[in-house]
Amino acid sequence: QVQLRESGGGLVQAGDSLRLSCGISGRTSGATTMGWFRQAPGKEREFVAALNRPDGQEYYADSVRDRFTISRDVGKNILLLQMNNLTPDDTAVYECVVSDDALPHSATPQSPMFYQYWGQGTRVAVSS
Numbered sequence: 001q002v003q004l005r006e007s008g009g010g011l012v013q014a015g016d017s018l019r020l021s022c023g024i025s026g027r028t029s030g031a032t033t034m035g036w037f038r039q040a041p042g043k044e045r046e047f048v049a050a051l052n053r054p055d056g057q058e059y060y061a062d063s064v065r066d067r068f069t070i071s072r073d074v075g076k077n078i079l080l081l082q083m084n085n086l087t088p089d090d091t092a093v094y095e096c097v098v099s100d101d102a103l104p105h106s107a108t109p110q111s112p113m114f115y116q117y118w119g120q121g122t123r124v125a126v127s128s
Helices: none
Strands: 002-007 010-013 018-026 033-039 046-052 058-060 068-073 078-083 092-099 122-127
Touching (some): 002 092, 033 068, 033 078, 046 068
Antiparallel strands (some): 018 078, 033 046, 033 092, 068 078, 092 122
């Protein structure tokens, strides 16, 4: 089992930056891909970013590319999401995810079906 705990959310103004953290614990040796999803009020969950550990490949949603950066603090087993130039459209609960499946796979890293482990989420609110 893998346990995930997000932190770093909050209320900010448009144009501000935030850095989300996800502490990853438990049986982490098999984790291959780690990422973030978000769900805004009244909307479906959507993919934000992912990092494939074996080859370092990064994946981003078009809506956050060039503004968000996913990275990993290997020593502390923490997944990070640096979010810059935030807009009200980024308001959502952000969830950390981990998969222990290898690529290629029938599900892509952009699909929630690819991930077995989910955090509780951290709330980000961006005011205009």
